[in-house]
Amino acid sequence: MFQYTIRRTLLIIPTLWAVVTVVFFLIRIVPGGPAVAALGTYATEEQIRTLEHQMGLDKPVVVQYVTFLADLCRGSLGKSLITQRPVAKEIAQALPYTIDLTVAGMVLGILMGVPIGIFCALNRNKTPDYLGRVGSLVGISMPEFYLGILLMYVFAVKLDLFPVIGGGDLRDWGSRLYHLVLPAFTLGIVMTAFISRMTRSSMLNVIGEDYVRTARAKGVSERMVIYKHALRNALIPTTTVIGLYAGILMGGSVLTEIVYSRPGLGKMMVFAVKDRDYMTLQTVIVIFSAAVFFLNLVTDLLYALIDPRIEYH
Amino acid sequence: MKIRSISILAMVFLLVGVVLPATADAREQVVRVALKASDIRSLDPDYGTTTIDYACIDPMFNALVRFKPGDMDPEKIQPDLAEGWNVSPDGLVWTFYLRKGVKFHKGYGELTAEDVKFSLEKAANKETSGFAKDFDALEKVEVIDKYTVRLTFKEHIPSVLGLLTDYHGGYIVCKKAVEEIGLEKFKTNPIGTGPFMLKEYFPKQKLVEVRHDEYFRGRPLLDKVEFWFMPDASSREMAFRKGEIDICEGEREQVWVDKMRKVPGTVVDIFGPGETLTLHFNTSKKPFDDIQVRKALAYAISREELMDFLGKDVTEPLVSPIPTSYLGGITDVALYAFDSEKAKAFLKEAGLEKGFTFKKVITEMSDYRRPMEQIQAQLRRTGVDMKMDVITHSAYHGQIRKDVNPVVLYICARFPTADSILSQFYHSKSIVATPTGITNFSHYNKIDDLIEQAGRETRIEKQKALWANAQRKILEDAVAYPLCITKFVFCQEELCGSRVRNEVDPDSGRYH
Numbered sequence: 001m002f003q004y005t006i007r008r009t010l011l012i013i014p015t016l017w018a019v020v021t022v023v024f025f026l027i028r029i030v031p032g033g034p035a036v037a038a039l040g041t042y043a044t045e046e047q048i049r050t051l052e053h054q055m056g057l058d059k060p061v062v063v064q065y066v067t068f069l070a071d072l073c074r075g076s077l078g079k080s081l082i083t084q085r086p087v088a089k090e091i092a093q094a095l096p097y098t099i100d101l102t103v104a105g106m107v108l109g110i111l112m113g114v115p116i117g118i119f120c121a122l123n124r125n126k127t128p129d130y131l132g133r134v135g136s137l138v139g140i141s142m143p144e145f146y147l148g149i150l151l152m153y154v155f156a157v158k159l160d161l162f163p164v165i166g167g168g169d170l171r172d173w174g175s176r177l178y179h180l181v182l183p184a185f186t187l188g189i190v191m192t193a194f195i196s197r198m199t200r201s202s203m204l205n206v207i208g209e210d211y212v213r214t215a216r217a218k219g220v221s222e223r224m225v226i227y228k229h230a231l232r233n234a235l236i237p238t239t240t241v242i243g244l245y246a247g248i249l250m251g252g253s254v255l256t257e258i259v260y261s262r263p264g265l266g267k268m269m270v271f272a273v274k275d276r277d278y279m280t281l282q283t284v285i286v287i288f289s290a291a292v293f294f295l296n297l298v299t300d301l302l303y304a305l306i307d308p309r310i311e312y313h
Numbered sequence: 314m315k316i317r318s319i320s321i322l323a324m325v326f327l328l329v330g331v332v333l334p335a336t337a338d339a340r341e342q343v344v345r346v347a348l349k350a351s352d353i354r355s356l357d358p359d360y361g362t363t364t365i366d367y368a369c370i371d372p373m374f375n376a377l378v379r380f381k382p383g384d385m386d387p388e389k390i391q392p393d394l395a396e397g398w399n400v401s402p403d404g405l406v407w408t409f410y411l412r413k414g415v416k417f418h419k420g421y422g423e424l425t426a427e428d429v430k431f432s433l434e435k436a437a438n439k440e441t442s443g444f445a446k447d448f449d450a451l452e453k454v455e456v457i458d459k460y461t462v463r464l465t466f467k468e469h470i471p472s473v474l475g476l477l478t479d480y481h482g483g484y485i486v487c488k489k490a491v492e493e494i495g496l497e498k499f500k501t502n503p504i505g506t507g508p509f510m511l512k513e514y515f516p517k518q519k520l521v522e523v524r525h526d527e528y529f530r531g532r533p534l535l536d537k538v539e540f541w542f543m544p545d546a547s548s549r550e551m552a553f554r555k556g557e558i559d560i561c562e563g564e565r566e567q568v569w570v571d572k573m574r575k576v577p578g579t580v581v582d583i584f585g586p587g588e589t590l591t592l593h594f595n596t597s598k599k600p601f602d603d604i605q606v607r608k609a610l611a612y613a614i615s616r617e618e619l620m621d622f623l624g625k626d627v628t629e630p631l632v633s634p635i636p637t638s639y640l641g642g643i644t645d646v647a648l649y650a651f652d653s654e655k656a657k658a659f660l661k662e663a664g665l666e667k668g669f670t671f672k673k674v675i676t677e678m679s680d681y682r683r684p685m686e687q688i689q690a691q692l693r694r695t696g697v698d699m700k701m702d703v704i705t706h707s708a709y710h711g712q713i714r715k716d717v718n719p720v721v722l723y724i725c726a727r728f729p730t731a732d733s734i735l736s737q738f739y740h741s742k743s744i745v746a747t748p749t750g751i752t753n754f755s756h757y758n759k760i761d762d763l764i765e766q767a768g769r770e771t772r773i774e775k776q777k778a779l780w781a782n783a784q785r786k787i788l789e790d791a792v793a794y795p796l797c798i799t800k801f802v803f804c805q806e807e808l809c810g811s812r813v814r815n816e817v818d819p820d821s822g823r824y825h
Binding site for chain 1: 347351352354355360439440443445446497498500501515516517518519541542543544545547548551552554555557558704705706707708709710711712714743745746747748749750751
């Protein structure tokens with residue numbers, strides 16, 4: 001298991017290299033560039049060319065790529081082409097908020113989704129099951145930004161329970177959590193919908209298995225049957241969904257950050273694309289890719305914990 | 314006495330209206346402004362070009378002269394850091410006498426002529442300024458003594474005070490701060506003399522400015538101003554309704570204006586001079602090299618329909634390339650009033666009786682896309698099919714400067730004189746995709762002499778006459794079609810508006 005973990009971890013190097021390379025060349029194919037965005041619309045062609053020269057954007061793309069890789073190996077993430085601030089500094093400011101949001105969204109999704117899925121499975125074809133299934137359908141269909149605006153309108157504007165904008169002060173946990181509630185629920189509700197459906201479906205499969213019938217026949221309490229025998233097996237496919245959805249969650253955080261005017265890497269990435277801020281965009285995508293990579297690794301390792309029959313070599 | 318009594322009234326107003334109900338900021342007078350933007354470009358005033366940049370930069374800097382607060386008339390420019398000035402008989406040498414005791418932010422000392430020289434030379438240098446081209450006529454800046462600076466120009470320009478006002482390149486920065494911090498870091502750590510100074514900048518989220526206690530016009534009443542970058546309209550509106558934002562940039566749409574007017578305690582401000590919307594016909598691309606085709610399109614477009622669509626409250630007609638709110642703007646020009654039959658007749662003369670199809674790119678930004686979609690529908694009635702590819706805003710500006718579009722919609726606000734628009738959009742030096750190119754999308758080159766003559770002219774009436782001729786010629790040649798002006802739309806919490814207005818005495822322009 002340890003060797004497997006090390007081997008998988010080392011695979012991140014070629015994976016990230018591939019991601020960086022694709023992003024590097026792709027964004028440079030798209031029309032537009034950072035010089036016009038940085039200088040504004042009054043700039044002459046000459047000024048734009050001068051700034052592109054200062055940014056190194058007039059060099060052949062392959063030369064720019066090699067320079068970028070060399071800087072990356074030296075640990076330099078470069079400067080934002082628009083603000084001229086170190087990318088590392090800008091990311092350091094935004095990253096904690098994205099981690100907060102993604103983790104909170106995932107935790108809520110799991111804490112709500114798994115019990116709801118179990119409850120629906122145990123009350124199959126009864127009213128709670130129908131309500132659960134309709135609810136999950138609505139949750140899956142609802143765009144995150146729309147859900148965010150709805151939650152904002154009800155709980156922040158009308159009921160005045162939560163703030164609308166900002167991420168709170170990083171040094172103050174109370175402020176951080178207070179600003180996290182609505183955005184986390186925005187992401188968590190959608191994730192709940194996916195997980196509850198998956199949990200319900202896999203629970204129904206497992207509940208019908210022979211070993212569950214045997215456990216009941218042996219007089220094991222229903223609670224033990226469900227939570228010790230059935231759920232553990234039902235969680236394997238659910239774990240897959242959670243691992244896959246983690247990547248989707250990060251994508252969802254983009255819109256959530258914009259709607260709630262929360263700082264974060266997702267927002268940074270969107271605006272980096274709009275402004276053609278190549279350095280910021282490349283770095284943020286590398287971070288997202290690394291996060292998805294490790295989440296998938298954790299998911300795989302969790303299988304081994306849940307199901308002792310699974311061994312990694 | 315008047316200033317003191319108004320100050321007391323303002324304080325009472327603040328105490329009554331702002332302190333109650335108590336909030337976390339009860340003792341701190343804060344104004345929170347939500348701007349429709351993702352972020353600033355730069356806090357270096359020689360690079361900040363967008364409306365958002367100005368909103369954040371202007372409170373932190375002063376210039377030698379300034380627009381009278383609340384008024385964009387360049388003929389009412391008044392002293393700011395300079396108390397007064399002398400002009401040589403030939404109009405080429407300007408000597409400015411600085412106020413004494415003006416302090417920079419954060420303990421950077423007193424403003425002197427050295428700072429002015431440094432700032433203007435920085436603004437005139439293409440390596441350190443996006444406005445260097447405006448300073449082409451500036452020959453040298455000399456320090457005469459600690460509070461006197463002399464500017465010598467190589468030739469006349471339309472407005473020296475306009476060049477030096479609190480606008481493009483006119484802001485004065487702290488020489489010592491730039492040399493200590495470095496130019497790159499200065500872009501996010503500005504040091505000026507304005508009533509507010511930078512406290513905190515959180516990229517893509519907000520910028521916080523706090524009052525400068527040593528501001529030369531007096532200690533500001535507000536403690537803090539927060540600028541929040543909120544591109545999503547719904548978020549801005551919600552934050553405003555909840556009271557987390559005091560002033561909110563709105564959408565330039567009638568529907569939005571009507572909706573917000575119904576919100577209790579809200580004042581919707583719609584104000585100019587606004588931004589001009591103009592269609593530029595690229596005369597280097599067929600069939601727009603044919604004046605008949607250009608005239609046909611001009612007659613096929615209905616300004617009134619467009620303004621109805623965008624909103625009567627948020628638009629004003631624009632019949633000439635220069636709006637009347639600008640120095641030199643006129644209205645007695647060839648008016649291409651909507652006439653479908655005339656449009657078809659011109660197309661027939663051009664041999665395009667059945668109409669034609671052309672393709673262009675347009676930005677996703679709604680301020681551009683919506684009017685263009687309306688124009689697309691209008692042109693279709695005459696048999697002209699305009700196909701549009703929607704791209705990002707930054708890509709749009711890159712592409713139109715590469716001369717890809719046969720027709721370009723451009724929205725802009727410039728220094729309010731005719732010269733600024735004429736030089737950038739209609740002089741041959743500004744033709745796009747050339748080394749000196751700026752925004753002459755039509756490739757027009759027939760009024761260079763009029764523009765240059767007006768630039769050198771010292772008599773204002775003669776200058777205006779030359780500008781008027783230039784405008785008439787542009788429309789006779791139908792290289793551009795002025796559509797309308799869209800005004801700025803902001804809404805503010807009723808009490809906040811009074812607080813902010815009470816900051817400045819409208820007659821003296823002095824902060825209390």
